[in-house]
Amino acid sequence: MLFSAPRLLVPALTVFLLSGLTVADDATSRAVTALEALQEWYNNSTGLWNTVGWWNGANCLTVIADLAALDPTVMDTADYVFNTTYNVAPVSNPDPGPEVKTTKREFLAPRASSAGNASDWLDSAYDDDGWWVLAWIAAYDVTEETRYLQLAEGIFEALTKAWGTRCGGGGLPWNPTSTYVNSITNELFLSAAAHLANRVPARKSYYVDWAQKEWNWFAAQGFIGENGTINDGLLDNCENNGATVWSYNQGVVLGGLVELNIAAPNSSYLESANKIAKAAIETLVGSDGVLHEFCEPDDCEPDATQFKGIFIRNLLMLQNVSPHDSYKKVITNSANSIWENDRSDQNRLGVVWSGPVVSTVDPSTHCSAMDALVAAIAVK
Numbered sequence: 001m002l003f004s005a006p007r008l009l010v011p012a013l014t015v016f017l018l019s020g021l022t023v024a025d026d027a028t029s030r031a032v033t034a035l036e037a038l039q040e041w042y043n044n045s046t047g048l049w050n051t052v053g054w055w056n057g058a059n060c061l062t063v064i065a066d067l068a069a070l071d072p073t074v075m076d077t078a079d080y081v082f083n084t085t086y087n088v089a090p091v092s093n094p095d096p097g098p099e100v101k102t103t104k105r106e107f108l109a110p111r112a113s114s115a116g117n118a119s120d121w122l123d124s125a126y127d128d129d130g131w132w133v134l135a136w137i138a139a140y141d142v143t144e145e146t147r148y149l150q151l152a153e154g155i156f157e158a159l160t161k162a163w164g165t166r167c168g169g170g171g172l173p174w175n176p177t178s179t180y181v182n183s184i185t186n187e188l189f190l191s192a193a194a195h196l197a198n199r200v201p202a203r204k205s206y207y208v209d210w211a212q213k214e215w216n217w218f219a220a221q222g223f224i225g226e227n228g229t230i231n232d233g234l235l236d237n238c239e240n241n242g243a244t245v246w247s248y249n250q251g252v253v254l255g256g257l258v259e260l261n262i263a264a265p266n267s268s269y270l271e272s273a274n275k276i277a278k279a280a281i282e283t284l285v286g287s288d289g290v291l292h293e294f295c296e297p298d299d300c301e302p303d304a305t306q307f308k309g310i311f312i313r314n315l316l317m318l319q320n321v322s323p324h325d326s327y328k329k330v331i332t333n334s335a336n337s338i339w340e341n342d343r344s345d346q347n348r349l350g351v352v353w354s355g356p357v358v359s360t361v362d363p364s365t366h367c368s369a370m371d372a373l374v375a376a377i378a379v380k
């Protein structure tokens, strides 16, 4: 299913001659080459990418959708991945629940036939569920297949049942048995609700209400720290816990506010998004102009290897509606550096975007870096 036709008629084309092969080196060709490398890990029995987990799968699927939206030549690969993952990935759910909490993984296989049943997509972490909502919305955006949107709505609906009572009477906890109220779970809930508000006209006000409820609550808590960046979560007393400023926590909120501003315009939404984006760039972009994570190079596994691409994906959404040179620079500098300095001989992309390729290179580091390559196609 891999795309392999030569791409020669592209703008701003630079052509290199390598041992007789003509290789086009423009933003789109780079991303398509990265997609081919990513698909060497795709497993059509699990619906995921070998060696990485469930939530990483949602993010790899999302970046494929984002690329397909910009380059229709990868649509066949994208369709194949969406359909296969939709049908078979429930067998890979690491911890199905809450409704199916007692079901053991091996008993899930026969239920693969219940494709589209949102319950099959819930595991015991509400943030994981949120990633899949956004992934299926991305697949819907590029295919217009309503089954993907319906699955996203079903997963979101389950999440609404988790709306909590702690810290000012709201927010979602991290998972059903935890009292930890963390940033990512709530940013995902905001973004999922706001995305759905713009895609499901019949339930627009329902989704706008959830998105506003989440954002009003989130902004009133201590998630945003003294530097204008978002820390990992709240203490038991509901104050900012000072825990790591992860890039993805500066990112998901941006896409959420951009979508909310479309559904229910209010100039405060983009003002807040721009403040967070600028603070994040101040904190996470090095003197090399490239986005970094505090865990680099050796302490990012297994989850933080995924984070930076999520920030870039969402920064692009903000750049599209509220452009700033500093946003464009971090997107293009990161993409160029990944391609020049952080790419293996097999076109596999690593975790440290300034290079060199160190630590484990896997579908998580790869599809995260691919987010930057894809954003570089679109950035204006």
Ligand SMILES: *[C@@H]1O[C@H](CO)[C@@H](O)[C@H](O)[C@H]1NC(C)=O
Pocket: 043, 044, 045, 046, 050
């Ligand atoms: C697909 O994943 C399964 C389960 O992890 C594994 O046993 C199998 O070898 C993988 N197939 C390929 C082609 O990688």
Ligand SMILES: *[C@@H]1O[C@H](CO)[C@@H](O)[C@H](O)[C@H]1NC(C)=O
Pocket: 044
């Ligand atoms: C699944 O992938 C294997 C190789 O990994 C391929 O040979 C096979 O044709 C694929 N199955 C389907 C149904 O596409």
Ligand SMILES: *[C@@H]1O[C@H](CO)[C@@H](O)[C@H](O)[C@H]1NC(C)=O
Pocket: 083, 084, 087, 088
């Ligand atoms: C979608 O995937 C299912 C299961 O893998 C398969 O039976 C079906 O033919 C696929 N549909 C399309 C349109 O490829």
Ligand SMILES: *[C@@H]1O[C@H](CO)[C@@H](O)[C@H](O)[C@H]1NC(C)=O
Pocket: 099, 100, 111, 114, 117, 118, 119, 120
């Ligand atoms: C969806 O899956 C859940 C959990 O396995 C099951 O209880 C429910 O009946 C399924 N719903 C449908 C419509 O198949």
Ligand SMILES: *[C@@H]1O[C@H](CO)[C@@H](O)[C@H](O)[C@H]1NC(C)=O
Pocket: 225, 226, 227, 231, 242, 245
């Ligand atoms: C704010 O930035 C300073 C200097 O980089 C850092 O030491 C501090 O931990 C940051 N505060 C928070 C809440 O992240």
Ligand SMILES: *[C@@H]1O[C@H](CO)[C@@H](O)[C@H](O)[C@H]1NC(C)=O
Pocket: 216, 266, 267, 268, 269
């Ligand atoms: C815009 O949002 C701000 C912050 O949430 C809120 O205080 C204000 O009332 C909103 N304005 C309108 C017109 O809804």
